[in-house]
Amino acid sequence: MRGRSDVLEPAILGLLHESPMHGYELRKRLNLVLGSFRALSYGSLYPCLKGLVERGWIVGLESTDSGHGVSKRARIVYQLTADGKEHLQQVLSSSGPSTWEDENFDVRFAFFAQTDAETRLRILEGRRTRLTERLETVRQSFARTRERMDEYTLELQRHGLEQVEREVRWLDGLIDNERGRRRVRPTGTGHPTDADSTAAVPQSTPARTTEKERG
Amino acid sequence: MRGRSDVLEPAILGLLHESPMHGYELRKRLNLVLGSFRALSYGSLYPCLKGLVERGWIVGLESTDSGHGVSKRARIVYQLTADGKEHLQQVLSSSGPSTWEDENFDVRFAFFAQTDAETRLRILEGRRTRLTERLETVRQSFARTRERMDEYTLELQRHGLEQVEREVRWLDGLIDNERGRRRVRPTGTGHPTDADSTAAVPQSTPARTTEKERG
DNA sequence: GTTAGCATGTAAGGAGTTACATGATTTT
């Protein structure tokens, strides 16, 4: 009944740690953080917020005014409680198998700035291992069945493998970077793009884990 | 209650059109066809097969022997009925908006060998348009919010955009190919791999849509 | 003879979606 997502909850807590927000705004930010640009629905968001309030990790405060003068319609601005902050830090310091799964990895990565260096490295390496394992399995069944497959299926498989291989190389770059070797991102054949600027990941961003407050 | 997937059903029908199979085998093949290598569970597969039988699109025949002599344990080999074949052809000739969504595209592509050329082109172009639209939206919000984002979030976004850009270029190659221009796949920086062979998509595979049988 | 893999299923539940319902505020 109540949505206890393992993806949504950390994402909401992480965003609210950066700054308090109301649901509608949260949703838009969430859509960028949550993997591949999919649109989260209110039907998931609001019940999840409700659950977080019930567990005492966030509180919702009515706000008629929101800074720039004119009184807008009443909206509920959510923010972390002391318990919520503590819980978030606990979540952010975890690095078990679930963190390197497809659904969870992106969200964890999105909040790496709030994660300590060791945990970052463990997650990146776990993710890398997971992907190379998968690569092995798929390559084998690919080799076994390639004669029986038509060319479209073949192309789909080949493309899928290539995508994962690229992902592994991306992780390699990030891991090297975390270790302080400052390897340059392999831009490869990538056409120049708005997005394709010099966004190299920092050598070591000081983790904000010490910011812990208690109520 | 009964699983009426829009992804699973066409995939099953498509595979059974290639050759009759029992559930266990079907699952393994399905895992390769169904996007990104995820493992489909029996809890989805068998109820879905049941539903397909109920609607008369497939039949399950007990088989104690399976070709090479020794009598194995009883398994249920499923195959398409005449109605099922008809239905499949109808599904395969559709090219509406739903076909170029993330969840559906891969499955449709996997059965392109059974799809006529016009439909193939419409799906590829629809998919391309969908992706470039998404790219535009994300690029804009990326440009608007990049100052406020930490470097990890930035890197995640950049990587996400790059992935989609690459996907668009892949589609460009396929579209050119469908039009008979036989453009060579841009191998780029891709390391040589088992998968990275000469799997160029055919110029034009004759569609088997004329194979239609009636009961 | 016991582990691993083949083979078929069911029941309960999780994580989300769509569609609905409502109303305020801003823009055209």
Add this chain to the structure above:
DNA sequence: AAAATCATGTAACTCCTTACATGCTAAC
């Protein structure tokens, strides 16, 4: 004054997973 977009929510439903239950067959 109409249309778009902001803002919050609920109910029903979908698709899928996990865990359970069962038993056969091959390999070590």
